[in-house]
Structures are given as C-alpha cells and as structure tokens.
Amino acid sequence: MWILTEFAIMATDIAEVIGAAIALYLLFHIPLVIAVFITVLDVLVLLLLTKIGFRKIEAIVVCLILVILFVFVYQVALSNPDWGGVISGLVPNARTFSTGEKIAGMTPLSGALGIIGATVMPHNLYLHSAISQTRKVDHDDEESVAQNVKFSAWDSNIQLTAAFFVNALLLIMGVAVFKTGSVKDPSFFGLYEALSDTSTMSNNILISVAKSGVLSTLFAVALLASGQNSTITGTLTGQVIMEGFVHMKMPLWLRRLVTRLISVIPVLICVMLTSGKSAIDEHTALNNLMNNSQVFLAFALPFSMLPLLMMTDSEEEMGHRFKNSLWVKVLGWFSVVGLTILNLISLPDQILAFFGDHPTATDQTMSNVIAYVLIFAVLALLVWTVVDLHHGNKKLRAQVAQAKLAAEE
Numbered sequence: 001m002w003i004l005t006e007f008a009i010m011a012t013d014i015a016e017v018i019g020a021a022i023a024l025y026l027l028f029h030i031p032l033v034i035a036v037f038i039t040v041l042d043v044l045v046l047l048l049l050t051k052i053g054f055r056k057i058e059a060i061v062v063c064l065i066l067v068i069l070f071v072f073v074y075q076v077a078l079s080n081p082d083w084g085g086v087i088s089g090l091v092p093n094a095r096t097f098s099t100g101e102k103i104a105g106m107t108p109l110s111g112a113l114g115i116i117g118a119t120v121m122p123h124n125l126y127l128h129s130a131i132s133q134t135r136k137v138d139h140d141d142e143e144s145v146a147q148n149v150k151f152s153a154w155d156s157n158i159q160l161t162a163a164f165f166v167n168a169l170l171l172i173m174g175v176a177v178f179k180t181g182s183v184k185d186p187s188f189f190g191l192y193e194a195l196s197d198t199s200t201m202s203n204n205i206l207i208s209v210a211k212s213g214v215l216s217t218l219f220a221v222a223l224l225a226s227g228q229n230s231t232i233t234g235t236l237t238g239q240v241i242m243e244g245f246v247h248m249k250m251p252l253w254l255r256r257l258v259t260r261l262i263s264v265i266p267v268l269i270c271v272m273l274t275s276g277k278s279a280i281d282e283h284t285a286l287n288n289l290m291n292n293s294q295v296f297l298a299f300a301l302p303f304s305m306l307p308l309l310m311m312t313d314s315e316e317e318m319g320h321r322f323k324n325s326l327w328v329k330v331l332g333w334f335s336v337v338g339l340t341i342l343n344l345i346s347l348p349d350q351i352l353a354f355f356g357d358h359p360t361a362t363d364q365t366m367s368n369v370i371a372y373v374l375i376f377a378v379l380a381l382l383v384w385t386v387v388d389l390h391h392g393n394k395k396l397r398a399q400v401a402q403a404k405l406a407a408e409e
Contacts, residue, residue, distance in 0.1 A: 001303055001385070002245035008122045008300040009238050011293040012230055013263035015118070018290045020227035021267070022188050026220040032271050032282075039227075040260050065162050065229060071222040072169035078215070081172050090168075097342070099349050106288075109346050110295055115171075116339070117297025119163045122304035126244070127237040128156045129308070142321065149322060166226075185280050187287035188223065192216045235259070288353075295350060302340045306382065309336060310389045316396045340382065347371045 021035035030038065098108045106114070132152035138144040174191060185193065195215040235256045242248050242255070270289050274282040309332045315323045324332065348371040355363040 001307070002241060004300050004303050005123050005126070005241050005245075006238070008297055008304075009234050009241075010259060010263050011296045011300075012121060012123070012234050013259055014266060014293040015290045016227045016230045016234070017260070017263055017267045018286055019188070019223050022286070023220045023224035023227065026189070026192050027217070027224070033268065036264055036267050036271065040257070040264060060232070065159070065166070067225045068166050068222045068229070069162060069169075071218045072166060072173060074218070076169050076172050079173060081175070086172055097345075099346065106291055107346070107349055109342065110350060111291070113298035113342060113346055114291050114294035115167055117299070117301060118294040119167050120160065120301060121297055122301045123237040123241065124233060125304045125308055126241050127233060128152070128159075130236075130240040130244075131155070146321070185283050187283035189279070189283045192219055195219055231256070292350070292353075295346070298339065299343050299347075302336050302343070302382065303385065305332070305336050305339075306385055307389060309333065310386070310393070314393050314396075316393060316400050340378075344375050344378065347375060 017036060017039050020039045021032055024030045024035040024038060025032055092112075096108055096112055099110075101107065132148060135148055135151070137148040193216070196211075196213055238255050238259060239249070242250070266289065267286075270285050271282070274285045309324070309329075311317050312322075312324050313329055313332075317323075348368055351371045351374075352359055352364060352367040355367060359367070
C-alpha cells in the first residue's frame with residue numbers, strides 16, 4: 001500500500017510538472033523541455049517554506065487556492081454559460097458511465113474518474129489525518145478531542161469543496177471555449193489561445209476583456225499557482241506516508257527532489273517523442289499523459305479509502321463517541337465499492353489506449369489479458385487489505401478486553 005500511495009504522489013507530480021511547464025511556456029515563452037527542467041527548482045521554494053512553519057504553509061496553500069478560484073470564477077462569469085445545462089450535468093446518467101464513445105481520446109467514464117482522482121487524490125487522505133495531529137489537543141480530555149475532530153472535518157470539507165468548484169469551473173470554461181468545435185487543440189494550449197481569440201466569442205464583455213490578453217494570462221497564472229499548491233501538499237504527504245509505512249525520514253527538500261526527478265522522466269520522454277510532430281499532436285500527447293495520471297489517482301483511491309473507513313468504523317480504534325455513524329458507514333462503503341467497480345469497468349479501455357488509435361485484433365486480445373490480470377490483482381489486494389485490517393481489529397479488541405480484566409483485578 002505504501003508503494004501504491006507513492007505511485008499516486010508521482011502521478012500527481014506528473015500533472016504538476018506538465019501544468020507548471022505549460023504555464024512557464026505560455027507566460028514567458030520558455031521551450032517546454034527547459035520549462036520541465038525548471039520545475040525541478042521548486043525544491044528551492046520548499047526549502048524556504050520549511051523555515052517558516054506549518055501554519056504559514058497552510059496560509060500559503062489557502063491563498064493559492066483563492067487565487068485559482070478567483071481566476072476561474074471571473075472567467076466563467078464572463079463566459080455566461082447555460083447554468084441549467086451546468087446543473088443537469090452534475091447529475092450522473094447513462095452517458096456518464098459510457099465506454100463506447102471517445103472525446104479527445106478519453107471515454108466519458110475515464111474522464112469522470114480522472115476528475116474524481118484530481119479532486120480527492122488518495123494521498124491527501126493521509127495528509128489531512130496527519131494535519132489533525134499537528135493541532136494542540138489534550139488527548140485525555142474528550143471534549144478537547146471532539147473539538148479538534150470537528151475543526152479538522154471542517155478544514156478537510158472546505159478544501160475538498162473548493163477543489164470541486166475549481167475543477168467544475170475549469171470544465172465549464174472548457175465547454176464554453178470548445179463547444180463550437182472551432183478550437184482544434186483540446187489541451188491547455190488550445191484553451192489559452194481560445195481565451196485570447198475573440199473570433200470564437202459572442203459575449204461583448206468577454207470580447208473586450210479577451211482583446212487585452214488578461215483572460216489568457218490569468219489562466220496561465222492559475223495553472224502555475226495550482227502546480228505550486230500541489231507541490232506543497234504532495235511533498236508533505238510523501239513525508240507523512242514514508243514515516244508512517246516504513247518509519248523512514250528524510251529532509252523535505254530531498255524528498256521533493258527525488259520525487260520530482262522521477263516524475264520529470266515520463267514528461268521529458270513524451271515531449272521528446274512528439275517534438276518532430278505537429279504542435280497539436282505534441283499538446284494532445286501531454287494532455288493525455290496528464291489525464292491518465294489523474295485516472296490512476298482514482299484507481300488508487302479505494303486503497304486509501306478502505307483502511308480509513310475500516311479504522312474509523314472500529315469502536316476499539318475510535319471509541320464509542322468518535323466511530324463512524326451509520327450514515328457515514330453506508331455512504332463510505334457505497335463510495336468504495338462503487339468507485340472500485342467503475343475503475344474495473346474502465347480498466348480494459350485504459351489498457352487498450354496504450355496500443356494507439358487504431359489497435360488490431362491482437363492488440364485488443366493482449367489488452368484484455370493484461371486488464372483481467374490487473375483486475376484479479378486489484379481484487380486480491382483489496383481482499384487482503386480487508387482481511388488484514390479485520391485481523392488487526394480483532395487483535396486490538398482482545399488487547400482492550402485483557403486490559404479491562406487486568407484493571408478489574
């Protein structure tokens with residue numbers, strides 16, 4: 001599970017590298033290969049942050065989120081979307097889970113899973129649990145613990161809600177730009193160009209603002225801020241899980257450097273392999289790499305949700321007052337089982353996508369074999385996790401019972 005969570009952090013880092021490199025290219029016209037290498041230098045930013053304290057880091061993260069939120073709210077307000085269609089689009093339907101059609105190289109189901117992975121991110125479950133332990137609390141005072149749990153829950157819910165709205169606003173803005181079909185580049189590059197191209201706009205206010213270049217520049221700034229925000233949270237989470245799973249500690253800057261150097265490799269390979277092709281092909285390849293990294297996050301999410309759910313369901317672990325209520329249990333297990341099923345349904349199409357746009361019958365057979373082997377491995381690992389946690393809970397229950405007997409004697 002530690003290895004899987006580390007992979008999830010690296011998948012997040014791949015998206016950060018791509019987003020930051022694109023932002024540097026758009027803002028300062030730095031070639032993509034050089035921009036990718038520049039993203040490694042964010043370790044210097046992290047070095048500075050380690051000197052100022054955890055609470056100040058939290059404040060910086062909040063400021064970055066507010067910048068991103070403000071930019072997208074402003075741009076969506078100017079785009080004047082069909083809010084009835086937006087609201088109806090939030091309700092899942094048969095097309096949401098479709099695997100038959102592809103849009104910009106992804107099925108609707110893969111796209112939906114990517115949004116889930118990008119919003120929640122499995123490793124952040126560990127981070128929010130760790131953050132709650134940094135607060136001053138008297139563990140012998142039940143009311144003090146209850147207050148800490150309440151504020152931690154509010155903190156997590158507010159941040160996840162903000163992440164949901166940021167992703168939703170980005171989708172709305174993307175639809176407003178791409179719905180006419182006149183923009184052929186489905187990546188961030190295409191969105192940036194479209195935000196300064198008045199020929200695709202019908203809103204007079206939007207046209208006047210777009211002429212100044214403010215819309216496209218704000219978008220690139222939000223992209224860069226998003227990458228830096230994820231850099232901070234990803235590094236802190238990596239330290240938490242490394243200490244928790246394997247009891248190994250290393251300096252934050254070294255942790256950041258190692259993770260970033262590994263994550264840079266697939267991005268550089270993607271850029272170099274497509275450097276001789278058209279700009280749209282290069283942009284689409286980067287876009288697909290980033291989308292697939294987010295789909296992997298959704299794939300890894302049940303492996304973080306399951307231990308958290310089982311531990312918080314346990315009265316021995318949490319106590320009678322703090323264990324999950326019935327409705328949290330029901331919603332939690334529904335989310336884990338539902339997400340796992342959707343991941344397994346999507347897996348064959350994800351594997352087949354690696355064989356190119358026009359796979360042969362042999363490619364399809366091979367992809368199915370690989371997919372079914374992975375499905376078996378995933379289910380086996382999930383069952384092993386449940387059994388192992390169940391045995392651990394039984395052992396803890398026996399220890400609690402022995403302690404009570406010893407206290408009575």
